[in-house]
Amino acid sequence: MSYVDEVLERVIAKNPAEPEFHQAVKEVLNSLRPVIEANEEVYRKEALLERITEPDRQFKFRVPWVDDKGQVQVNTGYRVQFNNSIGPYKGGLRLHPSVNLGIIKFLGFEQIFKNSLTGLPIGGGKGGSDFDPKGKSDREIMAFCQSFMTELCKYIGADTDVPAGDIGTGAREIGYMFGQFKRIRGTYEGVLTGKGLSYGGSLARTEATGYGLLYLTEEMLKCNGHDIKGKTVCVSGSGNVAIYATQKAQQLGAKVVTVSDSTGWVYDPEGIDVDLLKEVKEVKRARLTEYAAARPSAEYHEGRGVWSIKCDIALPCATQNELLLDDAKALVANGCIAVAEGANMPTTLEATEYLQQNKVLFAPGKAANAGGVATSALEMSQNSERLSWTFEEVDSKLQNIMVNIFHNLDDAAKRYGKEGDYVAGANIAGFEKVANAMMAQGVC
Ligand code: NDP
Numbered sequence: 001m002s003y004v005d006e007v008l009e010r011v012i013a014k015n016p017a018e019p020e021f022h023q024a025v026k027e028v029l030n031s032l033r034p035v036i037e038a039n040e041e042v043y044r045k046e047a048l049l050e051r052i053t054e055p056d057r058q059f060k061f062r063v064p065w066v067d068d069k070g071q072v073q074v075n076t077g078y079r080v081q082f083n084n085s086i087g088p089y090k091g092g093l094r095l096h097p098s099v100n101l102g103i104i105k106f107l108g109f110e111q112i113f114k115n116s117l118t119g120l121p122i123g124g125g126k127g128g129s130d131f132d133p134k135g136k137s138d139r140e141i142m143a144f145c146q147s148f149m150t151e152l153c154k155y156i157g158a159d160t161d162v163p164a165g166d167i168g169t170g171a172r173e174i175g176y177m178f179g180q181f182k183r184i185r186g187t188y189e190g191v192l193t194g195k196g197l198s199y200g201g202s203l204a205r206t207e208a209t210g211y212g213l214l215y216l217t218e219e220m221l222k223c224n225g226h227d228i229k230g231k232t233v234c235v236s237g238s239g240n241v242a243i244y245a246t247q248k249a250q251q252l253g254a255k256v257v258t259v260s261d262s263t264g265w266v267y268d269p270e271g272i273d274v275d276l277l278k279e280v281k282e283v284k285r286a287r288l289t290e291y292a293a294a295r296p297s298a299e300y301h302e303g304r305g306v307w308s309i310k311c312d313i314a315l316p317c318a319t320q321n322e323l324l325l326d327d328a329k330a331l332v333a334n335g336c337i338a339v340a341e342g343a344n345m346p347t348t349l350e351a352t353e354y355l356q357q358n359k360v361l362f363a364p365g366k367a368a369n370a371g372g373v374a375t376s377a378l379e380m381s382q383n384s385e386r387l388s389w390t391f392e393e394v395d396s397k398l399q400n401i402m403v404n405i406f407h408n409l410d411d412a413a414k415r416y417g418k419e420g421d422y423v424a425g426a427n428i429a430g431f432e433k434v435a436n437a438m439m440a441q442g443v444c
Contacts (some may be wrong), residue, residue: 003040004029007049018102020320020345024109025053027349031424032431034416046443048435055082055108056089060101061151063129065143077148079127081161082108085437088159089125090115090193090373090380092166095173097132104128106320107166107344111373113430114366117405120377125161127152133168145176153181158189158383164376165194167319170240171206175199190383193376197388202379204394205372210244210342211395212371213315215402217340218252220363220422221313223410226337229253234311235272236260237318238281238288241342241369245315247274258306260318261288265306270297310334317342328354341365352423367405367426374401 001009011025029036029049036043043049063075078101081089091111094104104126112124131144156163165174174194181191195201204211218228231254235242238259246256255271266272266288273295280291292300307314307327314331316323320343328351331339339355340363341347347355347362355362375398382388389397412432413425 002033002037003044003049004033004036007053010050011053015102015105018105020106021102021109023349024106024345027345027352027423028109028113028427028431031421031427034418034424035428035431042439043435046439048438051438052083052112052434053109055080055105056084057081058101058105059152059155063131063144063148063151065140065147067140067143068137075129075131075144077127077129077151078104079152079155079161079163080104080108080125081155082124082126083112083434084123085434085441086116087121087123089161090122090164090376091124091126092128092164093169093173093177094126094128094166095131095133095168096128097130099128099130103320110344110366112434113427114370115373115377116430116433117367117408117426118370118374118377118401119404119408120374120401122373122377125163126166127163128166128169131168133173138172141173142176145173146180149177149180150184152177153184156181156191158191158380162190162376162380163192164373165240167239170194171196171201190380193379195379200379200383202375202382202394203389203391204398205375205379206240207244207247207395208375208398209241209369209372210246210317211248212374212398212402213241213245213317213340213342213368214248214252215371215399216363216368216406217313217315217338219403219406220340220361221338223406224361228313231255231312232257232310233313233315234258234306234309235315235317235342236265236306236322236346237316237343238277239318241372242317243274243277243281245317245342246272246277249313249315250274254313257311258309259288259291260304260306262318264288264300264302265304266292266298266300267309268295268298307331312337314339315342316346318346319343320345321348323347323351325350325354327351331355332358332360336360339363340368342369344369356421356423361420362422363406364423364426366430367409367422370405371398371402374398
């Protein structure tokens with residue numbers, strides 16, 4: 001049996017009931033086969049794949065808090081510190097009822113390679129809780145965040161592990177967590193990124209993941225003879241990534257015609273009105289029905305359906321496994337030329353394969369959405385320097401990083417005879433740096 005297959009079997013046996021983690025490891029290791037086969041003897045002796053698929057450590061803890069009725073509620077908190085061979089652990093905190101250890105591990109594993117691809121010194125980690133922020137009052141959110149940080153603060157620090165936002169964790173939650181960290185640890189340090197601008201946050205961090213997605217997509221299209229200008233785009237999600245992806249796509253001359261949330265989706269053939277979307281989602285924290293009610297050109301549909309709309313470019317920006325094989329078939333039938341993942345692992349393995357077989361340009365999340373974590377690393381640099389850079393400075397560094405990421409993965413794919421396979425290219429380019437660092441640091 002090949003080394004990759006042996007390790008895949010071992011990962012599944014050692015981590016039962018964690019299908020998302022198995023899926024992420026499978027996707028990465030399968031596309032690394034040419035690199036691993038070329039170095040099989042050394043990697044086996046070093047147990048490199050066994051080590052890279054086993055987190056350095058993982059924490060699971062109780063998060064008790066009191067709701068507005070005086071009732072004590074209990075959630076579960078997680079932090080997985082996966083790999084710090086190239087820098088302190090870095091990765092977001094997800095607050096969503098679907099969160100469990102397997103999901104945090106899949107995200108943490110992906111984060112290792114994504115962070116490596118940015119070219120910045122950051123390792124991979126992820127955390128979160130099964131807490132559902134929806135429908136909670138501000139006071140309840142603060143009570144949860146303070147309790148969560150009361151435990152988490154034992155494991156993190158500016159040079160150890162620097163969490164950030166993710167689904168359900170935006171500037172408000174980061175603010176409450178930062179306040180609690182400071183209170184308990186008594187230090188003012190860049191322990192979280194995505195902070196508010198008045199206390200160490202970076203300009204352009206809010207926009208970074210969505211903007212970065214478009215910078216990489218634009219470069220991928222350009223290198224394949226297409227211009228983003230005038231293209232029709234379908235976006236899923238209507239959170240942080242989706243909003244700023246929509247904004248940048250429109251700034252670059254494309255037209256975004258869909259957005260979605262967990263209950264429905266909007267088709268707006270005139271092009272999504274970003275200001276209205278921000279008002280509905282960022283200010284009122286309301287459902288998309290309110291967007292449709294305020295916009296005569298928009299249709300609202302319950303359930304799923306974004307990928308049934310004809311488009312040139314699809315940008316899944318909501319959550320994992322939201323673009324299925326049937327969706328991929330619909331996109332191909334409608335003439336879609338590119339899919340770039342704003343969310344983490346939004347496309348299933350079968351859907352990815354189908355898109356690639358049908359010559360759709362496919363940019364995987366670990367490359368395409370790396371702009372968020374890259375800008376978080378820029379926030380860490382500014383915090384260390386005790387300086388703040390202008391929006392334009394950060395945005396232009398972000399743009400360079402995304403263009404470099406695309407060329408790194410394009411080159412890596414070409415080096416291994418997989419031209420145009422950006423999934424393999426991203427995994428190979430991300431893996432090589434981490435693998436070299438791990439080997440140089442001995443058995444640890
Ligand atoms: P937000 O919480 O701001 O938005 C998430 C969006 O996805 C919302 O519109 C939400 O709808 C929708 N959504 C969430 N879960 C589901 C579900 N199960 N089914 C359908 N829709 C769903 O999160 P972000 O925009 O920050 O993150 C989106 C994705 O991007 C995630 O995969 C995240 O890991 C990834 N990502 C985020 C980065 C960042 O900087 N924020 C960086 C890199 C990756 P509703 O409001 O109804 O829940």
